[in-house]
Amino acid sequence: MSRxxxxxxxxFKLLIPRSAIATRVAALAEQINADFHGQExxxxxxxxxxxxxxxxxxREIKLCATISFMRLSSYQGQxxxxxxxxxxxxxxxxxxxxxxxxxDIVETGTTLEYAIGMIKKMNPARLAVATLLFKPQxxxxxxxxxxxxxxxxxxxxxxxxxDYDGYGRNLSSLYVMA
Ligand code: IMP
Ligand code: MG
Numbered sequence: 353m354s355r356x357x358x359x360x361x362x363x364f365k366l367l368i369p370r371s372a373i374a375t376r377v378a379a380l381a382e383q384i385n386a387d388f389h390g391q392e393x394x395x396x397x398x399x400x401x402x403x404x405x406x407x408x409x410x411r412e413i414k415l416c417a418t419i420s421f422m423r424l425s426s427y428q429g430q431x432x433x434x435x436x437x438x439x440x441x442x443x444x445x446x447x448x449x450x451x452x453x454x455x456d457i458v459e460t461g462t463t464l465e466y467a468i469g470m471i472k473k474m475n476p477a478r479l480a481v482a483t484l485l486f487k488p489q490x491x492x493x494x495x496x497x498x499x500x501x502x503x504x505x506x507x508x509x510x511x512x513x514x515d516y517d518g519y520g521r522n523l524s525s526l527y528v529m530a
Contacts, residue, residue: 357527359510359520364527368502373484373512373526377405380482380499381412384452387480392416393450396442398467399423400521401456404513405484405501409454422470424463436466446474452498456513457485459506461493468495485509485526504528 357364384393392415397406399421410419422441451471458464464481471479482499487506510516511523520527 356530357523359516359523359527362516363530364510364516364520365530366525367504367509367528368526370512370524373501374408376501377408377484378412380501381409383499384409384480384482385412385414388415388450388452391450393418393452394443394446395419395452395454396467396471397421397454398456398463401513401515402454402484404521405456406454409482422467424466436463442470442474446471446476448475448477450478450480451476452480452482455481455483457487457504457509458483458495458497459487459490461491461495465493465495484512485514 355366393413395406395410395417397403397419400423406419410417420443423439424436425439453464453467453471455464468479468481480498481496483497484501486497486500486503488503489506508516508529509526510520511526513521514526515521
């Protein structure tokens with residue numbers, strides 16, 4: 353039973369149902385709770401895509417935690433390698449803090465590499481990355497991912513915060529282009 357869903361002008365089909373996402377997000381939170389036991393953590397969500405992942409993950413976090421969001425915009429130049437520029441951002445002082453960056457999806461890794469670079473300059477005590485989705489075949493940057501929800505093929509997905517041209521973020525499951 354695979355229902356086709358129209359988002360803007362394209363067809364998508366169910367990839368990961370909301371229940372499976374919830375189970376996996378809870379498991380990631382449990383790992384983070386164990387790894388950072390007794391410590392304080394500042395989560396930094398990358399806007400816009402991570403907002404639902406961040407909201408669900410944070411509610412499973414049992415640590416002393418705060419959250420902030422940074423927005424990066426990436427645009428395509430003439431080459432296929434995207435450029436990234438920060439639009440708005442980070443809390444002023446990350447020095448000595450444990451920081452966990454939250455991403456919706458890592459594809460080439462360009463967005464994340466930029467975010468990590470910015471954060472590292474501020475000398476956090478510990479820096480980790482949690483991404484709901486990872487397309488390993490598309491990775492072109494050298495970055496390490498500490499917590500990964502699901503590995504995907506290189507197909508385009510929407511839902512659970514991820515968009516197609518701005519649409520589809522409100523879908524509670526993940527859908528892949530049909
Ligand atoms: P990267 O910089 O190439 O790693 O791309 C990461 C960004 O591209 C993510 O934060 C998303 O905003 C977007 N992106 C990559 N793949 C998808 C997808 O399949 N669906 C929706 N957005 C995507
Ligand atoms: Mg994103």
